[in-house]
Amino acid sequence: MIESDPDHPLDPVIDLSGLTLRRGPRTVLADLSLQVGPGEIYALLGGNGAGKSTTLAVLLGFLAPDSGVARVAGVDPAVAPDQARRQIAYLPESVALYDQLTAHENIAYFMALAGSEPGPDIIDAALDAAGLQSEARTRRVGGYSKGMRQKVAIAMAVLREVPVLLLDEPTSGLDPRATADFNALLGRLKARGTAILMVTHDLLGAADCADRIGFLAGGRIVEEVRPAEGIDVMALHHRYGEVAAA
Numbered sequence: 001m002i003e004s005d006p007d008h009p010l011d012p013v014i015d016l017s018g019l020t021l022r023r024g025p026r027t028v029l030a031d032l033s034l035q036v037g038p039g040e041i042y043a044l045l046g047g048n049g050a051g052k053s054t055t056l057a058v059l060l061g062f063l064a065p066d067s068g069v070a071r072v073a074g075v076d077p078a079v080a081p082d083q084a085r086r087q088i089a090y091l092p093e094s095v096a097l098y099d100q101l102t103a104h105e106n107i108a109y110f111m112a113l114a115g116s117e118p119g120p121d122i123i124d125a126a127l128d129a130a131g132l133q134s135e136a137r138t139r140r141v142g143g144y145s146k147g148m149r150q151k152v153a154i155a156m157a158v159l160r161e162v163p164v165l166l167l168d169e170p171t172s173g174l175d176p177r178a179t180a181d182f183n184a185l186l187g188r189l190k191a192r193g194t195a196i197l198m199v200t201h202d203l204l205g206a207a208d209c210a211d212r213i214g215f216l217a218g219g220r221i222v223e224e225v226r227p228a229e230g231i232d233v234m235a236l237h238h239r240y241g242e243v244a245a246a
């Protein structure tokens, strides 16, 4: 378990510094800076169009900023996108799996693409860690719920042992029970030292699992809070009305 000590912060694994990014006439990111350390969960909240997915796209090397620098485990994704992506497990809002394949087969396939061949026992252990019920594992994922698909994706993130996990609205469409399970799962990756950046609309869920919550508006972080220090969720909800709307 990696403890974060505010007086001696570990080097950030995710490091965004002064990012500005324009799309057409719009300035989507405006001097955005944010750091996430090893074993830290950072929840990024913001209304529709605030620039949350854009921020993830910069980290993944799909969009280059007009100014400022991003680093993922020391790698600038604008310079070396493939190298940056090898450091990252990314959960898009809807996880892309092959519906005709089972959970096991999907994982074996995607891991092979990433150049590794975990045996069935290793895949099972990862699915155990992700909490996917064993009777589901030999069924085609076409019949899975969103929560079950995410567990398969999380199992892959566990197997890849990458330092960075990026999640885009992972709990939208999950019921409260599945959301709580999911947040508990993130806690396990955190305990392994993974730096986790989660984009979300869910202030309550974020308050439950995140070390820090940043509110994105006008392309920059306008406020940052640490739930462990005690936060007034209702006051935040009022201050960021549309931002915090679930």
Ligand SMILES: Nc1ncnc2c1ncn2[C@@H]1O[C@H](COP(=O)(O)OP(=O)(O)O)[C@@H](O)[C@H]1O
Pocket (backbone or CB within 6 Å): 023, 024, 026, 028, 046, 047, 048, 049, 050, 051, 052, 053, 054, 055
């Ligand atoms: N493909 C695109 N082309 C041009 N502008 C875009 C595109 N996608 C998003 N944008 C602009 O970037 C802004 C931020 O989008 P996005 O990062 O997807 O927001 P969020 O994920 O916070 O809802 C949007 O308001 C939109 O104006």
Ligand SMILES: [Mg+2]
Pocket (backbone or CB within 6 Å): 052, 053, 054
């Ligand atoms: Mg988005």
